[in-house]
Amino acid sequence: MNDSETCKFFDIETQRAMLALKIGIPGSGYDRYAAAMFLYACGELSHEMLEIYRRCCKFDFEDPHALARHEGLLVD
Amino acid sequence: MDQQFRNIEVPAEWDRKGLPGWCYHSPALLDLEKEALFKTHWQIACHVSDVPEVGSYHTFDLCGERGIILRDTYNAVRAFHNICRHRGSRVVADERGQCRNALVCPFHGWVYNLDGTLRGAAKPNSFPPLDKKEFGLKPLECEVWNGFVFVRFSDGPQPSVAKLMSPFSEEAAAYRMDKKIPVDQIWTEETPVNWKSVRDVDNEGYHVAMAHPALQDLYGSTYFDEPYVNGVSRSFAEFHRAGGRRWAVRNYTKFSKPQNDLPEHLHQAWVYYGIFPNAVIAMTPETAIFYQEFPISTNRTLLRSGTYRNHDEDRQQRAARYLANRIDRETVEEDIQLTIWSNESMEATSFEGFYLSDLEYGVRTHHDHLREVLPVYNVDVAPGEDKVEVLNKKLGQSAQ
Numbered sequence: 001m002n003d004s005e006t007c008k009f010f011d012i013e014t015q016r017a018m019l020a021l022k023i024g025i026p027g028s029g030y031d032r033y034a035a036a037m038f039l040y041a042c043g044e045l046s047h048e049m050l051e052i053y054r055r056c057c058k059f060d061f062e063d064p065h066a067l068a069r070h071e072g073l074l075v076d
Numbered sequence: 077m078d079q080q081f082r083n084i085e086v087p088a089e090w091d092r093k094g095l096p097g098w099c100y101h102s103p104a105l106l107d108l109e110k111e112a113l114f115k116t117h118w119q120i121a122c123h124v125s126d127v128p129e130v131g132s133y134h135t136f137d138l139c140g141e142r143g144i145i146l147r148d149t150y151n152a153v154r155a156f157h158n159i160c161r162h163r164g165s166r167v168v169a170d171e172r173g174q175c176r177n178a179l180v181c182p183f184h185g186w187v188y189n190l191d192g193t194l195r196g197a198a199k200p201n202s203f204p205p206l207d208k209k210e211f212g213l214k215p216l217e218c219e220v221w222n223g224f225v226f227v228r229f230s231d232g233p234q235p236s237v238a239k240l241m242s243p244f245s246e247e248a249a250a251y252r253m254d255k256k257i258p259v260d261q262i263w264t265e266e267t268p269v270n271w272k273s274v275r276d277v278d279n280e281g282y283h284v285a286m287a288h289p290a291l292q293d294l295y296g297s298t299y300f301d302e303p304y305v306n307g308v309s310r311s312f313a314e315f316h317r318a319g320g321r322r323w324a325v326r327n328y329t330k331f332s333k334p335q336n337d338l339p340e341h342l343h344q345a346w347v348y349y350g351i352f353p354n355a356v357i358a359m360t361p362e363t364a365i366f367y368q369e370f371p372i373s374t375n376r377t378l379l380r381s382g383t384y385r386n387h388d389e390d391r392q393q394r395a396a397r398y399l400a401n402r403i404d405r406e407t408v409e410e411d412i413q414l415t416i417w418s419n420e421s422m423e424a425t426s427f428e429g430f431y432l433s434d435l436e437y438g439v440r441t442h443h444d445h446l447r448e449v450l451p452v453y454n455v456d457v458a459p460g461e462d463k464v465e466v467l468n469k470k471l472g473q474s475a476q
Contacts, residue, residue, distance in 0.1 A: 018177050027175065034178035037187040037196040047201050054185045054198055 015039055019053075023063050032064060033057035048073055082243050084302040086437045094430030095443050098458030100270040100422035101374045105452065105464050109271075109371065110139040112449050113353045116232030118240070120355050120366045121145050121225045123384055124153055125257045131175045131190060134262075135168055138370055141229045143216050144168050146179075148190040155218035155227045161211045162186050162197065172261070179213075188213050223254030223384070224357065224366060233449070240307055244349055252337050253357075253364040256384035259397070265379045267412055271371040272446075273419035274379065275354060277411055279304075279442050281311060282435035287410050290403045293325040295346060303441035309350035317344070324406075328399035331392050335361045350438070352445050362386065362397040365404075375419070451475055
């Protein structure tokens with residue numbers, strides 16, 4: 001299975017919802033990162049943002065958007 | 077139950093010896109046992125109800141191998157080696173848990189879909205394109221039998237679990253074990269003996285009258301063992317209503333009630349299936365239990381057990397299960413002491429080995445199964461540690 005097959009196989013809306021899981025939910029850090037990996041494979045996310053989600057994944061209370069803003073990857 | 081192919085008679089003449097003492101404390105033999113017995117024979121990892129929902133997982137470690145049992149997106153139970161294809165880390169570090177989306181390796185962050193395929197490597201742009209199947213989690217051989225999830229780490233001599241357990245298929249199906257749910261998490265305890273000493277004690281009921289007053293009170297007069305034949309054994313006992321002199325037994329026999337699904341001859345039965353080399357599935361009207369033992373070293377063993385109850389249990393059944401558990405807990409503690417006494421004898425120079433009763437024929441047949449896999453068990457005097465493997469190979473070749 002390659003990246004484009006992955007994108008067809010899974011429900012992209014479900015993964016977008018996973019990416020937006022509420023900060024602090026147990027296990028949500030891994031869920032957001034797993035969703036980010038999917039959306040990266042589908043071309044919906046940059047590798048810089050994927051890396052932000054990776055850095056946050058072990059910390060359910062870490063907001064990836066806050067880290068991205070701190071790193072200058074996102075602006076308010 | 078179809079027993080036409082199982083000869084369970086104790087022969088008039090048989091060799092009443094056990095295994096030689098050196099077999100219980102030889103590191104070289106233990107290495108062979110890990111490879112030829114534990115990794116190549118079916119092992120119970122958990123029950124389907126231990127992974128109840130999509131994304132539920134349960135891990136299972138054995139002799140240096142690591143497995144993960146997982147409920148995939150289509151609700152199917154799958155098993156994989158719990159080894160990241162990147163650097164070999166555990167993909168799942170906890171004993172059990174739930175993931176909503178995918179498995180994330182805690183080392184570098186490789187991500188795997190619930191069907192085991194690779195969703196993506198961490199920092200994907202640092203790798204060439206990776207095939208999602210080729211770099212997916214390695215599948216682990218897995219079979220579900222009456223709700224119990226069996227895995228096997230390497231090819232081995234046993235047939236499928238269904239075929240192996242076929243002598244008991246009708247009886248086992250009556251218990252609807254696949255519908256049961258866990259009472260608690262899987263229990264483990266280390267004990268300071270060789271794993272075979274645990275099995276030697278469990279493979280005979282000769283000691284019950286002496287060592288297990290509660291079991292004896294419950295069903296001692298009716299208990300009997302069927303030996304290991306083609307890798308499986310069976311023990312059976314029935315309790316009597318309103319019997320028992322001990323508090324737990326007396327009340328258990330009062331509260332235990334016939335289960336609707338069970339045929340009449342099993343209404344008051346406690347049944348045990350031994351599965352070579354190291355496991356038992358036990359059924360009572362209230363529960364299905366598995367227990368097993370794994371070597372940690374020549375003189376340390378991990379005991380592991382899971383208990384499952386009827387999903388629609390009422391208060392009376394719950395009370396009966398509590399009382400059955402009291403009887404079992406007492407029995408386990410008594411057995412642990414017996415295994416220590418049995419095991420320590422194996423290092424005493426004056427001990428000349430077992431001399432078994434007809435009521436311990438199950439011990440002999442288990443040992444015979446062991447000898448078939450590893451002929452070096454037939455050597456009476458301890459070979460040098462550096463010669464065990466070679467000697468085993470030589471004996472295996474000459475037997476062919």
